[in-house]
Amino acid sequence: MGGVSNVPLIKDGKRLDGRKPDELRDVRIEAGVLERADGSAYLEWGSNKVLAAVYGPQEVLPKHLSDPTKAVLTYRYNMAPFSVDDRKRPGPDRRSVEISKISAEALEKVVLLEQFPNTMIKVFVEVLQAEAGTRCAALTAASVALADAGIPMRDLVVACAAGKINDTVVLDLGKSEDNFGQADVPIAIVPHTGEIVLMQMDGDLTRDEYTQALDLAVKGSMQVYELQKDALKRRYGGVVDEQ
Amino acid sequence: MGGVSNVPLIKDGKRLDGRKPDELRDVRIEAGVLERADGSAYLEWGSNKVLAAVYGPQEVLPKHLSDPTKAVLTYRYNMAPFSVDDRKRPGPDRRSVEISKISAEALEKVVLLEQFPNTMIKVFVEVLQAEAGTRCAALTAASVALADAGIPMRDLVVACAAGKINDTVVLDLGKSEDNFGQADVPIAIVPHTGEIVLMQMDGDLTRDEYTQALDLAVKGSMQVYELQKDALKRRYGGVVDEQ
Amino acid sequence: MGGVSNVPLIKDGKRLDGRKPDELRDVRIEAGVLERADGSAYLEWGSNKVLAAVYGPQEVLPKHLSDPTKAVLTYRYNMAPFSVDDRKRPGPDRRSVEISKISAEALEKVVLLEQFPNTMIKVFVEVLQAEAGTRCAALTAASVALADAGIPMRDLVVACAAGKINDTVVLDLGKSEDNFGQADVPIAIVPHTGEIVLMQMDGDLTRDEYTQALDLAVKGSMQVYELQKDALKRRYGGVVDEQ
Amino acid sequence: MSSEDISWTVSSDYIHHLVKSGQRQDNRKMDEYRPIKLVPGYIPNAFGSALCKIGNTQVVAGVSLVVGTPYPDSPASGVLMTGCELVPMASPEFESGPPRPPAVELARVVDRGIRESHAIEFDKLCIEPKEAVWMVMLDLHVLDYDGNLFDTATLASTCAILNTVMPKYEDGQVIREKTKEKLPVVKSPVECTFVKIGDKIMVDPSLEEDKAMDARVTFATTGGEVLCAAQKGGSGAFTRQELVDTLDMTFVKSKELRKLL
């Protein structure tokens, strides 16, 4: 985050792309888009385009990673080389390793891993076009792909960020807001309980701004949750069991 | 390939090195040249110098690559750092990975892999000096090394290229012909049946030129096949069983 | 080594840091300095700072490296990035691979590996600050860490170097002596037998200079051996069993 | 032998059986492609891109343009570099990590089709001889593998380079902003892949046919019935006549493919 910046990002209560402070970018989700994967989802969030696929539960390879008490969940966040302006060298960098780690931990809270001991559930997310907020988009898509694969879960996980620009707490930072803003707080929640399973923050925030950001991000997450459920309903033509 | 080029490569029906269009460079083959390998061959083809070694059939490591229905054949084409003008960095590059893959596939057609389930046959070729046509030289040497190792085969595999220079289809491109020519068509055949087990092409060719190149490369291959058999006869002092 | 050099390194019988030709730098050893390792030692040798840790005997991973006749001993010499003036890229370079190999071989002479078949003993040495002579400092510390871990040994191993500067054979080269000197001969010995278990040399030496250097390095090693024993006595508050 | 291997053996026997009686699993004719969908500019932020679907196989090709040093032996020519990731999303057989032989072969066969057709006018990509040229970074991202990657990836790639626009270049700096100038592309190479199963040969192999195939051949052509690259794969063999016949068929099918561009 750039610290205090003179770039004007809000004018007359509107953000550069016309959104209100508490307004999400357009989000579109489609479940079941790939032939080979056991479950999949395509998600557009603003200009972000991500694809998530799930394989498993399946045999654990290499075998010594196997856990007799529960399934092992792996998560691979990957950016296509052409997804960003400066071509990204193929293969994992440190940023994607970190995102993969905390995203796997977030999903472990809801997936009923203990039902599938000695197996592996693999989640793959490919970012095809990136424009701020890809970790939230990826995790949101992954959660739909898990449901599409029929993996039993306590609930979906849904992610959304809030941030601070021009000293104002706003929802879902866009690209220039991410570049010139003052703080970003991506979170992921379990919608039915409001529990927070992923949370990062960078920039600078007072205690009050932080609580505002948390509350706003939860609110945004709940809106995206509706779109997740819609996508699954469209796919399965019925009512999703909300347990 | 350089496309249409003004470099004169044929003059008065002769090529720069004095060869006729359908003439091979000198080829010299010797079987059984290494102590440690189970089979080996040394081959000079023009200025190319290649050495092939075979180990196996032997235990498969790592074990999960083992196939209960047949032997696994691996092929490693490798260039010594000093084999080319610009020092080659040690280790496989994409070109040698591709050559290794299609060369292994070519040999799989003739080696009686089904006689050795759960084993591995390893073929290693080192290019010590390279001057156009190393993949054909390597595969030709590998085939002799397999025979020298006593691995049962339906037939040898023999490789040779044809190409196009100055709008003429010619046999076995040399280095400057490779650099300034219009097309190259390396193939490998099973001599007894004439079947084609390796074929690549780059440059530009009409349908007729392509068929001419195929026929010329088959003709060249049959000449090299005689030298393969000679090498094995010299090594084993008798007649090679042609089954 | 720089060959014949005009840099004056000895003046009035004293070296640049005031030492006499046969004088060691200050050496300080402390055993049992880490919580997690099974054995450990911290050693300062002049400005060198090294830390050694030992784990084992423990299960061999991967299993196929297991030896049914004895324990496998591994040794990892590693320099921290900030240990040298020009930041060292993390990870093993060729120098540390070589040092690790010959140091493991030196320890294999004294550790009673045959008492622990099918296990692994791992020695790790981290060089935190480097100033000539780190391989000797590391091996000396490793040997104390092995004793601290309670691994049975025939004897400790102790290492020290001699070298040649300004045509004089001297003990334990310092940094500028290493840079501008004429030869360096690091050795490691088994003190009770005087046997030499590690020896390297570079620079130029006549036969007589070489034997002088060997003898001087053995003498230095015996002094350091006393410090190793002191460190173990301080740790265990009693007399070390010298078998 | 894992259960997956066994299921492929069963499937492979079935395919061989079907093919012997002149049929394909999805009732296609031997010379018939599955439905093809091509989306130019699929990644709007990239300088060039396309999504291609043949049947359920999906490949995205994206083009990045960077400034680099030319090769010493062609100091005034741009450079093409083709990379391929067979990401594990696309198939249970694909694994993370550096490209394995199938990914390397795919990238190199697609690259050869484009390079050897002289589709890109590399001499127009020189900025300063010996010093700076445009490097065309073509990245293939396979999202779903349901057979015939070569033809799908080549269609996506040719479509992507055809819609590539150049970035701005000012004062020795690349400005990441699109211009109206297009990447100079003058040919439209496409590739046709055939597999041989038993003694039958068919175009556009499905996943099951890819697995069951004895041998595979791919021809890259430009317009005007000119062959510019070829690659045989698989542990089986072709006769000379089969290669000539598949090349003839290639000229026919390529025209259909080229119409999609």
Add this chain to the structure above:
Amino acid sequence: MSSEDISWTVSSDYIHHLVKSGQRQDNRKMDEYRPIKLVPGYIPNAFGSALCKIGNTQVVAGVSLVVGTPYPDSPASGVLMTGCELVPMASPEFESGPPRPPAVELARVVDRGIRESHAIEFDKLCIEPKEAVWMVMLDLHVLDYDGNLFDTATLASTCAILNTVMPKYEDGQVIREKTKEKLPVVKSPVECTFVKIGDKIMVDPSLEEDKAMDARVTFATTGGEVLCAAQKGGSGAFTRQELVDTLDMTFVKSKELRKLL
């Protein structure tokens, strides 16, 4: 399940049991740190360094200064690069080889604390815009892992950058000799880490608590009650209120930590 895994399971059950009754294994209060030792300049040869011990956890941070090219989007700013090796000396679970996810996360969370606090005045590290800037290479070397790496590594790092002196720079060459000029550091970021075990939350987790924890949260703060970075980890969850409460506690404990610098 190896014998080590089993022993951890037992230990973890024990920790859960203890915590339920409001106790910690070493009798600490929930908001109490273990003893902390900080040795500035621990590696005299380095341009900046420190050893930090919290309990038995030991981390050395070392700073190297090298001249490099700035990033195109900040052509007049120095660069911070934070690396971390979890060397196998420090724990039986750590392995040699390229950094694994826990090492990457540690390096990135420490880096974020320093970077986002704007502790280093990067604009003062420009030598020649677009051409040459100082790169601050911060290397974390974990020697003994007994819990709570984040806070230990951050204390060592902040202490190291605070005592870093600049090398000489003459005629476009770095002279490896220390000057009297210090690295321009204007803030003292510290991090506080809490773990949640069952429904209890405690600061500065021991090794056993790190293993037994359901969820972890780390807050980086500068003086003046400003939050500059945060990271949640672990497969458990926090409520909104728990995050706000731990942040409040962070402001209190950070003052204590900052006194050590």
Add this chain to the structure above:
Amino acid sequence: MSSEDISWTVSSDYIHHLVKSGQRQDNRKMDEYRPIKLVPGYIPNAFGSALCKIGNTQVVAGVSLVVGTPYPDSPASGVLMTGCELVPMASPEFESGPPRPPAVELARVVDRGIRESHAIEFDKLCIEPKEAVWMVMLDLHVLDYDGNLFDTATLASTCAILNTVMPKYEDGQVIREKTKEKLPVVKSPVECTFVKIGDKIMVDPSLEEDKAMDARVTFATTGGEVLCAAQKGGSGAFTRQELVDTLDMTFVKSKELRKLL
């Protein structure tokens, strides 16, 4: 324990038994080399090269000359870089992939013999101080491993640098064409390797002796009875006297080896 390991154990016992009675498996004397064959210029295209065979061990050394930047601490000196691949062709124990410890040790011991003898006049390899110097890339390619790699590789290497000719250098460009000017080499370092089996010491170990040895020592010498490098290996030990005796023997045998150059 695989069947190969068992066969080596048997072979090793046999060798120990033989040696105890003062014999070697091939009836050589303790101070006798196997037949040596040296082919200078074995790779005519390389700037320098040689094939060396000692017994059935075969090593090719090749020299490439490239222009590079000098090290900051010797800005007017050329650079020697020695690489080694123990390609899997040469022995069933060698594996593909990055060099393992034995390959690293081999490359470094050969390199040290050449470097420390001051055989190459590095100060004559400066093109432009601080900017450009010749880098001598010496690559060792082991083709058949039948014992005693160190001496074989060093003979091949010294022979290769002795026959190395310089490329053309015009207008700041290397022209890959040989000149009449030779690489400035003024010494002929060779290495002699001994192994200790039980209490016997013998020169030029065969493969079986390499496997059975307790300890190994290598001395590199130049003419005039000057020692320039040494390396002890193996898990056994030498006495002081043994090291002095083998060094004396080295001076004798080195003269024989040097005659082959």
